[in-house]
Amino acid sequence: MGLFGIFLIYGLSLLVCKVFILRIYIYRLQTNAGALTNFEVLDFLRSRGASTDPTRVIASVAQSEFQVYDYLVQSAACNQTRESINEFLRCCEKFDLAKAEKINIINIRPASQVEIDPIIEDCEKRIHNDEVEDLVNMIVEVLPSSGKTGGTDEETVEAVADQEPMEVVLPPEGKPGGTDEETKETVAGQDPIDTI
Amino acid sequence: MFFLSLIEHTLRLPPHLLNLPLDQAIKGELETLFLDKVIANLGLCVSVYDIRNIDGGFIFPGDGASTFTVNFRLIMFRPFVGEVLSGEVEESDAKGLRLSLGFFKDITLPAHLLPNPSKFGEDGKWTWDFNGTELPIEKEDEIRFKVHSIRYPPIPVEQEKDAKPFAPMVITASIDFDGLGPISWWV
Numbered sequence: 478m479g480l481f482g483i484f485l486i487y488g489l490s491l492l493v494c495k496v497f498i499l500r501i502y503i504y505r506l507q508t509n510a511g512a513l514t515n516f517e518v519l520d521f522l523r524s525r526g527a528s529t530d531p532t533r534v535i536a537s538v539a540q541s542e543f544q545v546y547d548y549l550v551q552s553a554a555c556n557q558t559r560e561s562i563n564e565f566l567r568c569c570e571k572f573d574l575a576k577a578e579k580i581n582i583i584n585i586r587p588a589s590q591v592e593i594d595p596i597i598e599d600c601e602k603r604i605h606n607d608e609v610e611d612l613v614n615m616i617v618e619v620l621p622s623s624g625k626t627g628g629t630d631e632e633t634v635e636a637v638a639d640q641e642p643m644e645v646v647l648p649p650e651g652k653p654g655g656t657d658e659e660t661k662e663t664v665a666g667q668d669p670i671d672t673i
Numbered sequence: 674m675f676f677l678s679l680i681e682h683t684l685r686l687p688p689h690l691l692n693l694p695l696d697q698a699i700k701g702e703l704e705t706l707f708l709d710k711v712i713a714n715l716g717l718c719v720s721v722y723d724i725r726n727i728d729g730g731f732i733f734p735g736d737g738a739s740t741f742t743v744n745f746r747l748i749m750f751r752p753f754v755g756e757v758l759s760g761e762v763e764e765s766d767a768k769g770l771r772l773s774l775g776f777f778k779d780i781t782l783p784a785h786l787l788p789n790p791s792k793f794g795e796d797g798k799w800t801w802d803f804n805g806t807e808l809p810i811e812k813e814d815e816i817r818f819k820v821h822s823i824r825y826p827p828i829p830v831e832q833e834k835d836a837k838p839f840a841p842m843v844i845t846a847s848i849d850f851d852g853l854g855p856i857s858w859w860v
Contacts, residue, residue, distance in 0.1 A: 541709035
């Protein structure tokens, strides 16, 4: 009787948790085949048919993928474009940033010096104060804002001077530049943006 | 926050899917198998990105289904240690806070990783006492936090009757730094 009780509880507790551990065996060829920015994941989900309006029930996107889509849509990634990200990567070559820091900046889009402080490790030692200001100005100029944190771009701390808070979608560059990205319509099959 | 992982898996394709085109059937099977599941040390699987290679198609004796060896890439949610993420407060109690990202709700913020003179009020809210100014953490705030560590606890064999549901991937967060915590504190 006691033994039956334990099995039943184990079965019930498994039912209650939403996320299960995979117990089958898979062979991992590459644990890390490339980092993706939030924008790329959002773009991928959009190309599969995810959207915020009621036609979403017809799309071939699973419920869990929709939860990720809903999160990304209200983050800084919702207004970004491939061109603006490539432009950002080109402009931040002169600051000595690690790849993880660049991805983090693209995902969070800090608009002031205090917001960028936790993202860059050892900020004061590596980058001088005026350079941080340049970096923040460049971020606000190149990456479009999410529009959610409304007037903060205008009344932000001294670091940002007189910037336009509207989205800046830069025209595609004439030459491909240092990245091998093509602005194709379909996303599947592409390799992630080269952030080196 | 998101990574691609290249995985090879031996997939058994049940016979009732024989009427579908092969890549569609395999994609459907992979999604049923991997979507919204946690793989230890790889993270939470968000989506099947693409299928690189399909091999095989053997039918083993006594079985009606064909078996394929598939190489494919999955989008995994696996933040790196030290990454700054943005989420909301889900729960708040004396031991700390629980944050959520909408699709992932097992982010714990223990009391010792809150900025130093913080206290827990009777209304259930944590407040940071910054040089005399009281800065509370409200439930609707958007919180920026830094990932402190990620753990993949092993599956428990037994659980007590009303234990919390088992979380296969737990992220420990910290807001003990300039610029972290509710955005309203800094902007």
